Every structure is written in structure tokens, then in C-alpha cells.
Amino acid sequence: MELQAIKLQNRSYKRVVIPFLVALIALFSPFKGVFASATPTVDMTSNEIPLVYQLLQNPPNFTQKRYNNDTELWYAPIKITNTITGVNSIKMKFKATALEGQPFVCPDTGIDGGWSRKFAEIELHKIADASMSYDNVFLLMGINPPNIDPFPLATNSIKIYNGTYGGGTNTTANPNWRKNTDGTCSLYLTEPIGDQATLINQIDSGWYILRFAGTAVSSTSNSNFNSYVNAEDNDTMKISLLGDNSYDTVINAEGVNGAGSPFVLWSNYIFNGYAPFVPSFPYMEFSYTAPPIIEKEGSCNPFSGDISSAFLNTEFSLKSCLSQIATLLFIPSSTSTAQFSNLVETIKQKPPFGWVVGTFDSLYNINTVDAEPIFILEQVTPITDTIFDPIKLALSWLLYFTFAFYLFKRFKDITI
């Protein structure tokens, strides 16, 4: 009986210990990246929604074709899911790759908003419900022959921006290019204040056409952009959408400058009517998560007047006061918690911990340290590709299987 009890005790220990060991391994092993959260981090502020783009994995072959020759319009068909609530601006991220060796340079916030002024008008037109099939959507768009002219925009069109041309700096009235910390560019579309309610109410799931259009093209401020992008005829410029974790090309804009002179800027390129963008991908699919609606906090400031009117005072909020008190009492300050990590970092450099940490750091980096090979094996690419690489792969699998078997046996033999 006693022996059985001991066995049971051992089993219960194993139930605790084995997950503990696995967790420990997961935490400290070189595999720890695998266990890390794959959730992308996004920049989310109170009034900007980052749209998370998901491209179709296998976009159908689409013959590049301008919708309407020699006009100043460019369409980006998109499919939007979910519903925007409680926001007044949409952020779309683009990444433009190099154009003829010259990187796309996104102006920092605050720089003269020449980029933005290139877009005289950006509209979002709903053309179909989300349930409509892809083919029908494009038939509706008239991209699949026969073309339909005029463009069959549905009546339910939403004009995100219809600003006047000529804003000197980025303003809320203009689409606003901003540089992100990862080097990508974001186009911020902020709807006019007066139309917020309309826009919010009207953007719902469905097929939309993002219509970039403009008739007002700068002829004087191009010098701002010549340094950004300056391409020769027939160059190909790619604008890429920023996906969750990768950059996927969405639009190939092939330039054919009919004037025979270098075009200066892609946005200018659109609107000058030389040769509009040619979307090669038929559409982009947008999905996004609306941020939670945060109830507006009232003020906790003392108010003057009759106390009986306190709860009628729209500025005063008892809830806000209680919330602030609770926060003050029970939420630790960031500095109080941060000091522990500083202390740990200090101790990690002191003996005896420093020796252990240093040794482990060296071991972890043993395969990444920038050391010269002791000897160099002669490599013949075809032989490497056809013989050594497969052997390496097979060895890897063999090692993993062997290790799994070893691990199984090891855990069985563990006595606690």
C-alpha cells in the first residue's frame, strides 16, 4: 500500500514537473522564438485605425488594363470586412519599393506635404456587397471586357476626401503620408469633420473601389519630389501593401511615359494623365479590427455651485474620480516595476551569475559569432545542391526523431 502511495505521489509529481520542464525549455531554448506570440503589433491611436491587409494568396491572372485611358483616375478595388465604428480616420499602409535604384522616400510628418497635395481627391465607392463573387465584381467594374463607360459606380459612394488643392503642409484636410518606424509609408485619410457621421455609418462590409483622382496637379512644387523619385521612361514602380509580417506587392505600376521625358513622381504620374497606374492585382482585401470605444472620461476637477447639481454637471464625473483614486492607490507606477529589471541586469553582470550568463551567451551565439572558418571545404554548387543539402536535411530530420525518442525515454526515466 505504501509503495503504491509512493508511486501515485511520483505520478502526481510528474504531472507537475514535466510541464514545468517543458515550459522551462520553451523559455530558454533556441526555439523560444517559436513560442513567441505571432500577433503583429500595430500602431493604434484613438482616432486612427490601422488596416490590416490580407492579400489573396493566388490572385487570378489579370490582364493589365487601364480602366479608362488617359484619364486622371486610378482605382484600387478593395474588399472590406467588418465595420468601422467610432473613428474618424483610416490609416492605410503602403510600402513602395525602390524605383530605378532610388528608394521611395516618405516625408516625415511635418515636412511639406507635397505628397499629400498630389491627391486632390480620394473616394471610397461601394460597388457591391461582400457576398458578390470576384468575377461579378470585376464585371461590374468593367475591367473584364467589355469595358463599361462611364464607370459604374453605385450610388452609395463615400467621399473620404475632397479637399482643395494647395495645402502647404500636411493638414487634416489632406491625405497625409507619414513615415513609419519600420520604413514604410502610411497614408492617412482623415475625413472632413462635417462628414464623419456619414462616413462612419456608410462604411460597412462590401466591395469598394478606392478611387484616387485629381485634377489639380502641382506644377511648381515638383522640386520637392524630384529628389524622392525620378524615373526614366518605362520604368516599373512597385507599390506594396504592408501585410501582417511581410511586404506583398499589390500594385505594379508600369510606367509608359508618353511624353518621352522622365516622369517625376508616381502620384504626379497618376494625375498628370500621362499614363495612369495599371493595377495588376485585381483587388486587395482589407480587414481590420476597430478599436474599442472608450467612454469619454469626465473631469474630476472641483466645481463651483450647488452640490446638488454635481451630478447634472456634464463636466464632473464621480466615476472618473473613483477611477482615478483606484488607479492612484492600486496601480503600481512603471518606475517601481522597472527598477527590478534594472537590478536584474546589474546582478547578471556580477559574479557568480556573470560567469553563467557569459558562458550561456557565448554558447547561444556560437553559431552566429562572426568567426572565420578554420578551414574551407571546397564547394561545387551542383554537388552541394543535389547531394549535401538533401543529406543535411535528412540528417536534421533523423536527429530530431532520435532526439524525440531520447526525450521520451529520458522523461520516463526521471525519478523524483
Added chain:
Amino acid sequence: MITTGIINAFYGIVFIISSPLRLLDNVVMPDAFNASMATVSGYLRALDTILPIDTILTLLFISVGIEVAYLSYKLVMWIVRRFPTQS
């Protein structure tokens, strides 16, 4: 305020306890050790063409991690069993 105070008090205790450690100089790994690691790395790089060094190292570290965790656990339990009423 309350939570912050508790955390600060706890930090103060830890800070005092760790003061002898903090007085010590920072560890600098010996040059010979670094040189030996570089040598090992050099061999690994050379063999990387034909052997899955990444896999071997990964599995090696996992094995070491398991054994270290197991030994640590046994050590902790050994200490716990020193307490009265613990068997």
C-alpha cells in the same frame, strides 16, 4: 500608491540583500575563453556545409536545458525537504 509602496519596500529589501554582489566588479569573460569559443565557432562554420550544425546545437542546448532544469528541481526539493515536517 499602496501597491507601489509595497513594491518599493520589497525592492529595498532585495536591494540591500544584493548590495554585496553589486559591489563586485563586472564579469569579463577571459580572453582564452572567448578565443576558444571563436575556435569552436570556426570549426562549426567550416562544417556547416555538410552537417546540420544548427540542428545539432539546438538539440544539444535543449538536452542541457532539460538536465539543468531537472538538477535545479532536485536541488530545490532537497532544500525543501530539510525543513521540518517535510519528508
